[in-house]
Amino acid sequence: MTTPTGGERLRDRRSRRSGGMVPEAGKPWHLVLAALFLLALALPAVLLVAPGFRGPDAPAPSPTVPAWQQAPTALSVPQVLAPLQPSAPVPVPAAVAAQVEPVLSADGGGTFTGMVQDALTGQVLFDRGGSEGRVPASNLKLLTAVAALRTLGPDHRFATKVVQGPAPGQVVLVGGGDVLLGAGESRPGQVMGHAGLATLAAFTVQALRSAGTAGDIKVLLDDSLFTGPSLNPNWLSGDVEAGEIAPLYPLALNSARFDPAVPTGPRPQDAAMAAAEAFAAQLRTAGAGTGLTVAAGVDRSPGAAKAGAATLAGVDSATVAEQVDLMLQVSDNYLAETMGRMAAVATGRPGSNDGATATVTAEIAASGVTPDAVKLVDVCGLALGNQVTARQFTDVVRAMTTGADTRLRSALDGFPVGGLSGTLDTRYGDSTTSGGAGLVRAKTGTLNTVLALSGYVVDADGRLLVFSFIGNGLTPGAAGNKVALDRAATALAGCGCR
Known part of the structure; x- marks a missing residue:
């Protein structure tokens, strides 16, 4: 066992105080400084390549999503009034x-x-x-x-139909009580315009073509479902002139209004004929290029459509319940x-x-x-x-x-x-x-x-x-x-x- 000399003990103390950086006796200072310089250059490189040896960093924790932003796991309970309780006190x-x-x-x-x-x-x-x-x-x-x-x-619907006319080349538009007809395509999600004349015309053309019908078609109108005076004598003439009411027929566009968006002012005085003429125009458009043409003008049928006449097409109104609701609302x-x-x-x-x-x-x-x-x-x-x-x-x-x-x-x-x-x-x-x-x-x-x-x-x-x-x-x-x-x-x- 070698006992350290006094000089070695001194160097050990100095080395411990300085982190081991004091050169030993006999080593030149310039070599020590060079080694320190190389170490300073190597440390950044080590830090750059070290992640490749450690693997990817652990992912950062996901932020907590508030409850109201999370995907629902069940249907929400509708917030409605509680059922009425018979035990609630009756007012005095x-x-x-x-x-x-x-x-x-x-x-x-x-x-x-x-x-x-x-x-x-x-x-x-x-x-x-x-x-x-x-x-x-x-x-x-x-x-x-x-x-x-x-x-x-509540669930009943009024049908507007087209049937075979009494003579070849004739079709009859039959009013069935729907006065909320629309001039265009049917709109199933609406009450006004639920049944549309453009849709009825398209169905009619399909039926005529399937039957081999070609040439000129004459449109007749059957509005015989309503009888008696179309204007009630108990209504004041001023109310009729102001558009509060109009002569009654079993088919009409827009509740006998020229424009459904304008619920006041003058109204058609023959709402059934106005609807029939709109249907004839739609039939003319739908038949273009199919070999079908539509004669000008619409005539009223001399009587009700024959019982058992073949139905060519039809469209149904909104339900009675839906129409009652509209009637009360407006x-x-x-x-x-x-x-x-x-x-x-x-x-x-x-x-x-x-x-x-x-x-x-x-x-x-x-x-x-x-x-x-x-x-x-x-x-x-x-x-x-x-x-x-x-x-x-x-x-x-x-x-x-x-x-x-x-x-x-x-x-x-x-x-x-x-x-x-x-x-x-x-x-x-x-x-x-x-x-x-x-x-x-x-x-x-x-x-x-x-x-x-x-x-x-x-x-x-x-x-x-x-x-x-x-x-x-x-x-x-x-x-x-x-x-x-x-x-x-x-x-x-x-x-x-x-």
């Missing part, structure tokens, strides 16, 4: 009256009658002249909706009158105004509404000779909401919603009525001296209430009358009347 009549009476007042002349009932039990919660016959205006369409849904059924007079006549035909009555009024009266009675004091001279509510009570309207709305005949539920989607849709879309916007926005669902009625509102609402306690308020003899144009109706309905929506 005196408390309801205390809310409604102060706001249901006429602006100027005239008076309001009204009725509020509990929908489930029928208990009367408010009654101001509720059994008094009143001019109902377009609230009458609620009764027509009942008749159409009961006699025709208060379409022409569509309402058509529905009344089609309901009459379904019961074996004539497709006339008399047949329609008789059918509507009979069907509301069959639905459980006492028809006493009901007087109908039309079925759209345009005439001033109609008489219906507020009680009868609340009974009709009760039948729709909670009655045993579930076919009537189909009408509920057609009720305009306060501040949101249909004829109530621009109402319920001020501080006194905004509490009813989105909650009040009701059919409106408007004539020069008449305003009405009948519908339903769920009150603050979760109780379903039905109501009808009717103003007659009102001052024309007085702004406060619509507000009075809306305030009364809003009071019911906010009612915790116990």
Whole structure:
């Protein structure tokens, strides 16, 4: 064993203090410096190539995806109102009256009658002249909706057909009650224009070609389904001239409008012939280049199309339920009158105004509404000779909401919603009525001296209430009358009347 000398121990101490970089005795300093220089050059190179020996870096952890951005694993639960509970408290009549009476007042002349009932039990919660016959205006369409849904059924569709004519080279366009025809292609997702004349023409050309028909084709029109006067004598000439209504036929374009986007102003006075001429034009276009030509002009068939005549083509309307909803939403007079006549035909009555009024009266009675004091001279509510009570309207709305005949539920989607849709879309916007926005669902009625509102609402306690308020003899144009109706309905929506 060699014992270190004193000089070696000194070098060891210095070497440990300096990290082993002190040169040993006998080694030249310039060699040590060269070695350090080479080491400084080598370190960066080592760092560059080292990853190749280590392999790829571990991937960075994925960021956490928020729950609302992750792919769903199941269908979401729709956020809807909870089912109504029969245990919800029924409002106290005196408390309801205390809310409604102060706001249901006429602006100027005239008076309001009204009725509020509990929908489930029928208990009367408010009654101001509720059994008094009143001019109902377009609230009458609620009764027509009942008749159409009961006699025709919610799923029924009206067919517009083309059949073989009485002579070779003739075809007959047969109206079947669809007055919402479109001039172009059928639009299955729409109510207006669900059945299109361009589609009907294309089907007709296909059938004629398959039968080997060529040459000139003459179009005839059969609109014999409706009978009696096409214009009700109870309608004021000013309303007809203003386009509130038009002569009734069992087929029409756009509910007897020139343009479906323009729901006011003049209307065709022969809507059936206008539709037939549009069909002939589409048939001419569809037949071009196929050996078929179409004679100019359309003639009315001398009688109804022969029973058993071969059907060449047909297109179907939207369902009765969908048409009823449209009728109520926009208060379409022409569509309402058509529905009344089609309901009459379904019961074996004539497709006339008399047949329609008789059918509507009979069907509301069959639905459980006492028809006493009901007087109908039309079925759209345009005439001033109609008489219906507020009680009868609340009974009709009760039948729709909670009655045993579930076919009537189909009408509920057609009720305009306060501040949101249909004829109530621009109402319920001020501080006194905004509490009813989105909650009040009701059919409106408007004539020069008449305003009405009948519908339903769920009150603050979760109780379903039905109501009808009717103003007659009102001052024309007085702004406060619509507000009075809306305030009364809003009071019911906010009612915790116990």
